[in-house]
Amino acid sequence: MLKKIDRYILFKYLTTFFFCLLLMTVIVVVVDVSEKTDDFVKSKLPAGKIITDYYFGFIPRIDAMLFPLFAFIAVIFFTSKMANRSEVVAILSSGVSFRRFLLPFVTGGVILAGLLWLGYQYVVPKANKKWGDFEAKYIDPNFGSFNGNNTYKQHVYFRNDSNTYIGIRGYDTITKTGNGFFVERFSGNKLQYNLRADNFNWDTTARKWKLDNVTERTITGISEQVKHSVTVMMNYNFKPVDLRNDEYLKDQMITPVLNEYIAQQRVRGAEGLNTLLVERYNRDAIPASVLILTIIGAVMASRKVRGGSGLHLAIGVVISVVYILFSRFSIVFATKGNFPPFLAAWTPNLIFGILVFYLYKRAPK
Numbered sequence: 001m002l003k004k005i006d007r008y009i010l011f012k013y014l015t016t017f018f019f020c021l022l023l024m025t026v027i028v029v030v031v032d033v034s035e036k037t038d039d040f041v042k043s044k045l046p047a048g049k050i051i052t053d054y055y056f057g058f059i060p061r062i063d064a065m066l067f068p069l070f071a072f073i074a075v076i077f078f079t080s081k082m083a084n085r086s087e088v089v090a091i092l093s094s095g096v097s098f099r100r101f102l103l104p105f106v107t108g109g110v111i112l113a114g115l116l117w118l119g120y121q122y123v124v125p126k127a128n129k130k131w132g133d134f135e136a137k138y139i140d141p142n143f144g145s146f147n148g149n150n151t152y153k154q155h156v157y158f159r160n161d162s163n164t165y166i167g168i169r170g171y172d173t174i175t176k177t178g179n180g181f182f183v184e185r186f187s188g189n190k191l192q193y194n195l196r197a198d199n200f201n202w203d204t205t206a207r208k209w210k211l212d213n214v215t216e217r218t219i220t221g222i223s224e225q226v227k228h229s230v231t232v233m234m235n236y237n238f239k240p241v242d243l244r245n246d247e248y249l250k251d252q253m254i255t256p257v258l259n260e261y262i263a264q265q266r267v268r269g270a271e272g273l274n275t276l277l278v279e280r281y282n283r284d285a286i287p288a289s290v291l292i293l294t295i296i297g298a299v300m301a302s303r304k305v306r307g308g309s310g311l312h313l314a315i316g317v318v319i320s321v322v323y324i325l326f327s328r329f330s331i332v333f334a335t336k337g338n339f340p341p342f343l344a345a346w347t348p349n350l351i352f353g354i355l356v357f358y359l360y361k362r363a364p365k
Contacts, residue, residue, distance in 0.1 A: 057130030
């Protein structure tokens with residue numbers, strides 16, 4: 001049961017956090033508008049359309065990036081002020097244990113962590129797609145085209161299931177059409193079925209693949225059956241989104257879709273699986289960091305020091321930078337090396353969780 005002082009601390013935490021986040025969001029949006037004014041004018045879109053199609057995507061993704069940092073800064077800012085006014089000393093002197101003093105901070109951290117978790121599962125991926133589509137259409141036509149992420153894919157090969165392999169000579173991710181399509185199904189090390197089509201495209205109405213000029217071969221023992229067809233509709237275990245395969249795709253999938261995509265890619269033995277897994281695990285690990293940073297900030301700022309809020313904020317910025325460095329390094333080791341993706345996502349939280357325990361033990365009781 002939260003008491004009056006708990007509600008006071010929780011209110012100060014949440015209001016300070018949302019004020020800081022709102023203020024920084026306004027600043028970032030103003031800077032972004034000043035940089036992209038010419039592009040917006042060239043697009044000839046009304047202001048309302050720019051807001052709904054661009055900034056409704058831009059703002060959530062920016063806020064998600066700033067969320068843990070400003071939760072940390074908010075805690076340090078108002079807690080250090082409480083310490084400077086000797087409010088913390090008064091609370092602890094009244095018989096309240098330090099653990100009990102941290103309860104409203106933990107409650108606030110759980111609330112904010114839950115909000116960020118929901119955002120990363122559903123809101124941020126949709127915002128990334130909205131922002132990315134606008135960026136590619138009106139701002140930067142080459143958005144996502146570097147590192148081989150262009151709209152035309154060549155020589156695509158993958159395993160569709162445990163026995164079936166698919167190859168494509170060329171495929172356009174925009175028109176969803178391609179050529180040089182083949183399917184091979186094996187039993188053990190023996191070929192059982194082979195299909196080849198000159199052209200293929202995705203039928204949006206039937207939600208199936210339409211193959212043109214198709215030749216199918218079914219091999220049974222020493223006999224072979226050959227079938228020629230002008231057009232065939234096939235329901236394969238892959239869709240156009242699976243052939244897009246660029247580095248921005250994972251950021252634009254809500255978590256249930258991402259889980260399904262990862263499962264499909266694992267079955268197919270696709271490369272770059274670690275990148276997908278790091279993204280998936282980060283969607284749980286980053287919200288958890290809000291709670292960890294909240295406790296660190298509360299424990300650290302509750303001590304009254306000569307430097308006051310300024311010193312606490314300076315230390316907080318340093319800790320935030322160190323956390324980000326740990327996170328970046330672990331992700332690079334996972335995507336470019338052999339570091340397990342789960343550990344890559346959770347190692348910063350584990351290290352800073354140990355820091356929480358150390359600071360808590362040394363905090364004035």
